[in-house]
Amino acid sequence: MQVALCRLRTHQWCFILFNIMLFHALLFGADFVEEYLLQSLPVAYTDVKVLEIREQARKLDMESRKDNISKSYLISGVDACSGQDVFLLSVIFSNPANRMRRDLIRQTWANVTHVKEYTILTMFALGKPNSETTQLEILKESESHGDIIEGSFLESSQNQTLKTIMVIQWIVTFCPSARFVLKTNEDMFVNILSLVDYLLSLRIHPEDIYMGRVIHQALPIRDPQSYTFFIPKQYEEKFYPDYCSGTAYVISQDVARKVYVVSNQVPMSLPSDVFVGICAHHAGIAPIHSSRFSGHRHIIYNRCCYKFIFTSAGTQDEELIVEWREISDGKKCSVLQTYYGLVSCKVWTYLDKLKYLKNEALSFSD
Ligand SMILES: *[C@@H]1O[C@H](CO)[C@@H](O)[C@H](O)[C@H]1NC(C)=O
Ligand SMILES: *[C@@H]1O[C@H](CO)[C@@H](O)[C@H](O)[C@H]1NC(C)=O
Numbered sequence: 001m002q003v004a005l006c007r008l009r010t011h012q013w014c015f016i017l018f019n020i021m022l023f024h025a026l027l028f029g030a031d032f033v034e035e036y037l038l039q040s041l042p043v044a045y046t047d048v049k050v051l052e053i054r055e056q057a058r059k060l061d062m063e064s065r066k067d068n069i070s071k072s073y074l075i076s077g078v079d080a081c082s083g084q085d086v087f088l089l090s091v092i093f094s095n096p097a098n099r100m101r102r103d104l105i106r107q108t109w110a111n112v113t114h115v116k117e118y119t120i121l122t123m124f125a126l127g128k129p130n131s132e133t134t135q136l137e138i139l140k141e142s143e144s145h146g147d148i149i150e151g152s153f154l155e156s157s158q159n160q161t162l163k164t165i166m167v168i169q170w171i172v173t174f175c176p177s178a179r180f181v182l183k184t185n186e187d188m189f190v191n192i193l194s195l196v197d198y199l200l201s202l203r204i205h206p207e208d209i210y211m212g213r214v215i216h217q218a219l220p221i222r223d224p225q226s227y228t229f230f231i232p233k234q235y236e237e238k239f240y241p242d243y244c245s246g247t248a249y250v251i252s253q254d255v256a257r258k259v260y261v262v263s264n265q266v267p268m269s270l271p272s273d274v275f276v277g278i279c280a281h282h283a284g285i286a287p288i289h290s291s292r293f294s295g296h297r298h299i300i301y302n303r304c305c306y307k308f309i310f311t312s313a314g315t316q317d318e319e320l321i322v323e324w325r326e327i328s329d330g331k332k333c334s335v336l337q338t339y340y341g342l343v344s345c346k347v348w349t350y351l352d353k354l355k356y357l358k359n360e361a362l363s364f365s366d
């Protein structure tokens, strides 16, 4: 092998080098473009409306409305956050019926309550279940864990925007000390450790943080068959403004307040992540893209890759347990191992997608 390498001529070296570069360009090119070239431009702060909203958010005082607001929830969880200086609040959108999944999350990534001296708090956001028995079980679950917020609306895919508004209201009213909020779904794998590390590395008092996998120029769905259908009249623009995929995104407390202030001016029939994106846009906040968020993709597992990324979608119960155990065992990954892990994650996830596309094509031709 060594002898063979020594005998290579310059143009052969060039060829190998070119291939390595091409491989990397194909693998990481899209990420690079998204991360550095496609960042959305912030809205000009000179816009009077934007300035008004930001001023309103700054002055927002929820203290007098606390009692009233707490009555609008079935389970208000008002004490969960009070008196604590929370660095990161994770809010997990969960279906009332999925008790098992919530317990798994409690045992895995949501078991982290401190990183260094910073407090991490996890809450589950639920709608009302259809059955009385489930409701009783949820009351018991809430008593033993104290980490549930339950709205008075029916849990359904159409009511996720309502849930989002409920959560935003909860944050600004009952957890104003939380510096950052992670919104995510129960099917996600979240590496809370790498996420907190990243957030700690930001400036001392960062504002306008609205970060996730940014979706550019999405077309509104105007198909009445789709569950995200809404009346086109309510949104006339050709594209949605850039927004963060609802699978997982992080906002700072000031963004929660700004979104809350404008939330009654935006149609509720929009998909929940688009809704937040439009609210943010009105308040002059541009989403920040990070390719460490997976969006809807399931990232094929590799330990050092998972220690670096923030999220992966569609994680099965058994995977969640094993993967969390492996990444939280304290074993470090060197830069080279992380690099190799990322390449491996990329390649396998890409091949997996190809397999999926091929199956799709086959099922279409049937
Ligand atoms: C609380 O709600 C009641 C009924 O909805 C309303 O009449 C009252 O003004 C509210 N109080 C505050 C302080 O907002
Ligand atoms: C959760 O964390 C505590 C310490 O913070 C630890 O003792 C416990 O074993 C953890 N639970 C699980 C299921 O990992």
Ligand SMILES: *[C@@H]1O[C@H](CO)[C@@H](O)[C@H](O)[C@H]1NC(C)=O
Binding pocket: 152, 153, 154, 155, 156, 158, 159
């Ligand atoms: C959303 O919640 C409201 C209030 O509970 C309920 O009336 C409505 O039926 C729910 N929507 C869906 C589609 O379930």
